[in-house]
Amino acid sequence: MGRQSPYPEEFRRDAVALYRAGGGKRTYAAVAAELGITGEALRTWVRKDAGGNVSAVRGGSDPESQADELARLRAENARLLKAEKGVAVGARDPAPGGRLFRQGGEVKTRRWDFISDHRADFGVKRLCRVLGVSRSGYYRHQATEEDRVERQAREVAAVAEIRAIHAEHRGAYGAPRVHAELKAQGRKINRKRVTRLMRIHHIIGRHLRRTRRTTITDKTAPPAPDLMMRDFTADTLNTKWCGDITYIPVGSTWLYLATVIDICSRRVVGWSIADHMRASLVTDAIEMAVAARGGQVDGVVFHTDRGAQYVSRTFADVCRRHGIRRSMGRVGSSYDNALAESFFQGLKRELLHGRHWTSKAQARLELFRWMSYYNRRRRHSALGYLTPVEFEQRLIASRNLSLAA
Incomplete structure (x- = not known):
């Protein structure tokens, strides 16, 4: 007999319902993290719940479950009929656990390069459909490759300049002062771009730390009046x-x-x-x-x-x-x-x-x-x-x- 789950049945049912409410767009781990359980436990609960539904349909003991399952099968059949002729959804696509795709490791930022590398094996149309992108977007990406290479070279040069300034000032400068230094050197670059490059390449200015108290008041001595009143501005020197x-x-x-x-x-x-x-x-x-x-x-x-x-x-x-x-x-x-x-x-x-x-x-x-x-x-x-x-x-x-x- 298997070990009894420490979670009550109601909790498990709600957890399964929460996962299914995501429509498959959220991973087990993401939903489980919200609930404070492991992703594998949630995966097990979902599988057991699916098995119970199938058994109910086969046994015919629950008319409502049978109707729900029948509706689901009809919807799936209609979706398959609308698929590309001769190619059902997912047919001949790379397996989820195969060399090209792994669960949670889908290509996103470099999807266009991925298509270029594997177009000979799977074709542009199929890869675009699997990755959820348009073919026109891919071909547009191909047409602008030369500009991207040039832009990447400029970015590498900018990062090198930023690192040099950051090192020169012992890592103290953040984006505003780095940008000011570049501007003083005659470099035309947007401040937001400097901020973005520093963030991407983990170039960080120093932050504050706690300090020790050094002000020890002499309560017996007469203080001077406050002539500043928090107005720390002055138009001339030595005022x-x-x-x-x-x-x-x-x-x-x-x-x-x-x-x-x-x-x-x-x-x-x-x-x-x-x-x-x-x-x-x-x-x-x-x-x-x-x-x-x-x-x-x-x-x-x-x-x-x-x-x-x-x-x-x-x-x-x-x-x-x-x-x-x-x-x-x-x-x-x-x-x-x-x-x-x-x-x-x-x-x-x-x-x-x-x-x-x-x-x-x-x-x-x-x-x-x-x-x-x-x-x-x-x-x-x-x-x-x-x-x-x-x-x-x-x-x-x-x-x-x-x-x-």
């Missing part, structure tokens, strides 16, 4: 800056990076790297930014979070000395310093992804190299895919021309 601190894992310890970013050009005008989070970390970054701008930064607004370093008296004194107006967002709201947060997300995605430094000297060198790369070579979406340095140069040139006019 709005923003900054923050992030961590860099190095072996079993950390390095910390503080930045100063010009909101107008997104350029990192100052930064500092240290193995501590004292106030000197942020004051050193400010001093570098002031020096990079020639010391003329009076009136610039510098926006940060409310970390202890930024509310310290040391930092306030440095800002006061250079005429910098401090601005701070609310506690626990990354949106209040979104531009600085976005910069660090990009850095960790593009530089730290997959890296495990054991030397602080090496980590500092790589950070320095990336900062230079970011300012001078990395294309920024908010700048029309110009680099920060290019954007500043164009902005200054346009201002000079307007003044000369």
Whole structure:
């Protein structure tokens, strides 16, 4: 006696009905996956149900079953009579389990090539009928073969260019920046095409990872007012800056990076790297930014979070000395310093992804190299895919021309 099925009879009947409702267009595995059973179990249930129906017809015990079976046989007979003269449906076609066809492995994307390869054995008409395509479509495909070969060659060349740019930028660039780089090189190619080619060939830019908290609020220090109010836009240089601190894992310890970013050009005008989070970390970054701008930064607004370093008296004194107006967002709201947060997300995605430094000297060198790369070579979406340095140069040139006019 066979092992009893763990599924109730009602469940099995419904499963069989669900499979048959697909009209043979869905595989056993596809239907079984929805039900949480195996495809072989469903196949067995369908076969047993079909056997029961046939037995009922033969025995004549169920008039309704006999009528249904008779109607099915008449419909099948009518379909066969309408088939091509001398060729019943499926006659002399390759067997489902044969060398040419296997269950679930039917030719789809390369059907035209398949017909060309086997037309001598089976004929174009038969193969088109088996594959469910038109002969006119096949012959049209044949007539455009030369154009397809040329298009394929262009696509191969485009993929090679995309891979080169992707590798040059250490795998950090996604489709938008790859397209911008190609455009800057004089290459005329649609952005959607770049996206499609990268998707097909699995060329993927880096994605974000979770970060560690570095903002530790000093509740005893008086905060500065929020002069930015989440308006991270600026028409001129040295009017709005923003900054923050992030961590860099190095072996079993950390390095910390503080930045100063010009909101107008997104350029990192100052930064500092240290193995501590004292106030000197942020004051050193400010001093570098002031020096990079020639010391003329009076009136610039510098926006940060409310970390202890930024509310310290040391930092306030440095800002006061250079005429910098401090601005701070609310506690626990990354949106209040979104531009600085976005910069660090990009850095960790593009530089730290997959890296495990054991030397602080090496980590500092790589950070320095990336900062230079970011300012001078990395294309920024908010700048029309110009680099920060290019954007500043164009902005200054346009201002000079307007003044000369």
